[in-house]
Amino acid sequence: MSNLVRSASLTNYSEIARAVGINPLALLAEVDLNPGCLHDPDMRIPSQAVRDLLENSAIASGMDNFGLRMAETRQLSNLGAVALVAREEPTVRRVVRAMMRYSHVLNESLFVELEEANGIAVMREEFLVGQSGSSRQSTELLVGVMFRNLKFFLGPAWNPLRVCFSHSPPRDPSLHFRIFGYGVYFGQDFNGLVCTTSDLDAPNPMADAVMARYARQVLEASAGSARTSAVDSVRNILLVLLPSGQCSIEQVAQQLGVDRQTVHRRLVREGTAFREVVNAIRRELAAHYIDDGTRPLSQVAELLGFSALSAFSRWYKQQFGEVAGLRRRMHDGAERPDRPEGHKR
Structure with missing residues (x-):
């Protein structure tokens, strides 16, 4: 079953498409999207189709930089009911956590995580992998929207310490620099924003505790019928845990606030098992990293949670029936384009 996203994700699509000389209706037809989605922001449409539309x-x-062009004029109100909740939270940290909590209402394939340590806050935003292909445009739209939403609360002079993208740099990064400033880094281990924890401590002068309670009640009532499946819940957490190597069912259960038997039972009800979910997400990520070609195999192994390159190599051969290094060399020779230089950590 395809994950769904609010059609508000396509706000400004038609205008941007025409401005760059392409036919929005023809491109919608290519991915089987109803043109009505451009006028009804609450229509639920397949997130894969939206991703393909932006890439095409x-x-x-x-x-x-098509996705970033779409993000440039977004407003907090484009989040719909989620904006009502976020706007009434007392601090920016609470605003971010509210948007994280209800991210599935906006996009069922979206994962958002906030990590804080030593005065630094990292807001990571990722898509659940599914089919092959690039998600560059959707990622830049997503990060751009979060950036603009934070500016709404922190003021136009605010900028994060870093804006991070896992993909390679664009041919011309001038739009990225104009929107984000010069702290933009490509080829990173995650997509998202880095700021100080003091930024998150900032008060929200628009907050209203009574309205916040009401907005949460309204949103939770409307979201009750769109609960995330057990498989997607586990995948969400694995996206964070895999690079640390700590991706056992016990650790996933702890993140979900249940015991390992509960995770096992929920996955069985959906016709799968924990090890199958781990292998599925590793296969999807491995295919992406190997064909992308920007990371050494040792780093790919680390990002997939393997303790050593040799363990990854054995697993890859078992899963794909070929040697990872050979696959990388074949793909590089046949398809890999020249890549522009960009900022790296």
Whole structure:
């Protein structure tokens, strides 16, 4: 079953498409999206179709910053009912956590995580992997929207310490610099924003405790019928845990606030098992990292939670029936384009 997203994710799509010389209706038809989704922000549409639409639009227009162009004019109100909850929270930290809590209402394939340590806060935003292909445009739209939402609360002069993207740099990064400032880094281990914890401590002068309670009640009532499946809940957590190597069923259960038997039972009811979910997400990520070609195999092994390159190599051969290094060399020779240089950590 396809994950769904609010059609508000396509706000400004038609205007941006026409501005760069492409036909929005023709491109919608290519991915079987009803043109009505451009006018009804609460229509639920397949997130895979939205991702494909943005990638196809970038290719058709020759604009590899198409998603960021869409993000440039977004407003907090585009979040719909989630904006009502976020706007009434007392601090920016509570605003961020509210948007995290209800992210599935906006996009069922979205994962958002906030980590704080030593005065630094990292807001990581990722998509659940599913089918092959790039998600560059959707990722830049997502990070751009979060950036603009934080500016709404922290003021136009605010900028994060870093804006991080896991993909390679664009041909021309000038739009990224104009929107985010010069703290933009590509080829990173995650997609998202880095700021200080003191930024998150900032008060929200618009907060209203009574309205916040009401907004949460309304949103939770409307979201009750769209609960995340057990498989997607486990995948969400594995996306965070895999690079640490701590991805056992016990650790996932702890993150979900249940015991390991409960996780096992929920997955069985959905026709799968924990090890199958782990292998599935590793296969999807491995295929992406190997074909992308920007990371050494030792780093790919680490990102997939393997303690050593040799363990990853054995697993890859078992799963794909070929040697990872050979696959990388074949893909590099046949398809890998020249990559522009960009900022790296």
